[in-house]
Amino acid sequence: MKxxxxxxxxxxxxxxxxxxxxxxxxxxPVVVIDRYDSTFKDLSAEFSGFRLEGDATQLAVLxxxxxxxxxxxxxxxxxxxxxxxxxxxxxKIFSVPTVMARVxxxxxxxxxxxxxxxxxxPTCLAAEMFLNALGESDSLDGEEMP
Amino acid sequence: xxxxIVGGGKTLYFLTKSFTDKGYEVVVVNRDxxxxxxxxxxxxALVIEGDGSDPQVLREAGALGANAVLAITxxxxxxxxxxQVAALQCGVPRILAKANDxxxxxxxxxxxxxxxxxxxIIGNLIQERASMDEVMNLLPVxxxxxxxxxxxxTSASQVAGKHxxxxxxxxxxxxxxxxxxxxxxxxxxxxxxxxxxKVILITLPENHGTVLKSFTGEQQ
Numbered sequence: 001m002k003x004x005x006x007x008x009x010x011x012x013x014x015x016x017x018x019x020x021x022x023x024x025x026x027x028x029p030v031v032v033i034d035r036y037d038s039t040f041k042d043l044s045a046e047f048s049g050f051r052l053e054g055d056a057t058q059l060a061v062l063x064x065x066x067x068x069x070x071x072x073x074x075x076x077x078x079x080x081x082x083x084x085x086x087x088x089x090x091x092k093i094f095s096v097p098t099v100m101a102r103v104x105x106x107x108x109x110x111x112x113x114x115x116x117x118x119x120x121x122p123t124c125l126a127a128e129m130f131l132n133a134l135g136e137s138d139s140l141d142g143e144e145m146p
Numbered sequence: 147x148x149x150x151i152v153g154g155g156k157t158l159y160f161l162t163k164s165f166t167d168k169g170y171e172v173v174v175v176n177r178d179x180x181x182x183x184x185x186x187x188x189x190x191a192l193v194i195e196g197d198g199s200d201p202q203v204l205r206e207a208g209a210l211g212a213n214a215v216l217a218i219t220x221x222x223x224x225x226x227x228x229x230q231v232a233a234l235q236c237g238v239p240r241i242l243a244k245a246n247d248x249x250x251x252x253x254x255x256x257x258x259x260x261x262x263x264x265x266x267i268i269g270n271l272i273q274e275r276a277s278m279d280e281v282m283n284l285l286p287v288x289x290x291x292x293x294x295x296x297x298x299x300t301s302a303s304q305v306a307g308k309h310x311x312x313x314x315x316x317x318x319x320x321x322x323x324x325x326x327x328x329x330x331x332x333x334x335x336x337x338x339x340x341x342x343x344k345v346i347l348i349t350l351p352e353n354h355g356t357v358l359k360s361f362t363g364e365q366q
Contacts, residue, residue, distance in 0.1 A: 081223040
């Protein structure tokens with residue numbers, strides 16, 4: 001039997017809604033949190049998880065999302081600092097086993113990786129892919145970003 | 147003493163003013179251009195326009211040589227990250243964040259960032275003033291392990307008329323200051339406590355209640 005991953009996704013923008021839709025379709029229980037319920041329109045008809053309207057930087061909202069039971073936490077809002085804050089709370093206060101945050105600013109990414117938060121930096125990834133396409137990539141691990 | 151304050155509004159303005167009056171070197175960081183221009187005109191502080199959670203901006207503000215960074219923006223996530231960047235990337239020895247959501251004061255502490263909530267402080271003050279008119283808790287210090295309390299003595303108070311040496315205080319309690327007719331003094335054994343005196347007490351949470359009772363005249 002496949003493992004069920006109770007996942008909490010913060011931010012129901014383009015990335016957040018894709019994640020929520022896919023994970024839900026694969027049968028994982030999902031809670032999506034967004035400040036505006038209008039964003040939930042991007043969830044597909046197959047999405048069978050929970051929608052939670054609220055500000056994830058408020059502890060009460062994260063409690064309501066049952067973070068204490070989550071196995072995966074993904075922060076995808078368009079604000080780096082929001083993602084970094086809620087990811088730290090998920091990891092340090094709710095002890096969620098897998099915590100990931102989207103961080104646009106490469107300068108901030110390294111700091112939070114050092115704090116044990118797994119970060120995904122679309123800026124670095126895009127730059128890397130452009131370089132790859134040009135055959136100019138010398139990526140070992142994307143070092144030397146400004 | 148060099149302090150960097152990130153934020154804006156009246157709190158920042160008056161805080162900066164009181165710090166510069168004390169002779170501190172203050173650098174203000176704010177994202178809004180208009181507000182920066184205005185503050186630069188009104189304050190004796192260096193004003194930097196930029197995102198205070200950006201390590202480069204903090205370095206530009208002189209974080210490498212700063213004694214303290216204070217983050218008082220209206221956004222909790224920014225205050226947390228500003229303090230973490232300051233401490234972890236710039237090595238600033240003292241950081242302090244404002245928690246706009248009172249819950250976050252404790253959350254930030256647990257994430258290693260000292261924080262305070264003005265809502266909580268004001269709420270506590272109001273509650274205490276409302277519950278006991280003659281008592282005012284001034285501030286908890288030492289992370290809440292020490293209370294500084296102001297009490298106005300009435301004739302009903304057990305200690306009124308007594309000399310300080312005759313007042314039995316539990317261990318770890320102190321009558322720090324007596325304010326009479328607007329004059330403050332540090333009392334000694336031969337000073338008498340009089341009704342109308344404002345007394346500043348230093349207590350610990352475990353003896354706070356006992357001490358307070360003997361000064362307020364509350365019967366029990």
